[in-house]
Amino acid sequence: MGCSTLPFPKIDPYVISPIETGPNQFMVVARASDYIGGEPLIRQLAINKAKKHCEKDGNFHQVTDIKNGRWANGASIDIFFKCLNSDERDYIYSKSLSGLNYLQNDKISVYKPEFIKGIDGEWFKYAETASEDYYILTNFYETASSTREVWVLYDFKPSSIYGPGSIKVLYEHICSNELIQGRIRAIKTVAYDGPMGNGKVTNATHVKRKWDKIQPFTMSDERQQLICD
The missing domain is CATH 3.10.20 (Ubiquitin-like (UB roll))
Incomplete structure (x- = not known):
């Protein structure tokens, strides 16, 4: 029908x-x-x-x-x-978060974390699980290639398997009605030992990954709807 x-x-x-x-x-x-x-x-x-x-x-x-x-x-x-239910939702979100462990040592270039501290905008909480809170920066921008880049903050709770701290990731999204599934890649990642992007920087990478298809029911899918619709 x-x-x-x-x-x-x-x-x-x-x-x-x-x-x-x-x-x-x-x-x-x-x-x-x-x-x-x-x-x-x-x-x-x-x-x-x-x-x-x-x-x-x-x-x-x-x-x-x-x-x-x-x-x-x-x-x-x-x-x-x-x-x-909450257990089913947490499982789906944790599967999408596990994709952060992608470091490729032969392609990593460290950049100055001060760039992160200069981000303008407000952190908007758009999801949470028993272990993590998910925030998206209210200011995102369209590139010359008509893609959209947005900063995302993963704030870990004490119960998180990743331990205390937080991670900021700059994602690039392809927003196109011609694609059955959207495309996404991570560009920059900074890890902190404190909450909400505060504390000591424990890792900083600048790696443009290959484009990945956005799978349904994941945090990437939720984010795509927020910044592309």
């Missing part, structure tokens, strides 16, 4: 409550005219519906697929999702 085939009443925007499509599998369908916001508006409305549906049982939503459609003067969207 395509997202452009459903009959909609004349309500703008129109959002259908979550429909169960299988065991712990749900779908939200929404439509809106371009006049009031089109696809960006219904995407946010549909995701909020999914979030609230899972939160009522103390769970967290996980978007598994998004299908976009067009009609004469607007857009429609299908959001497919499932609900995760």
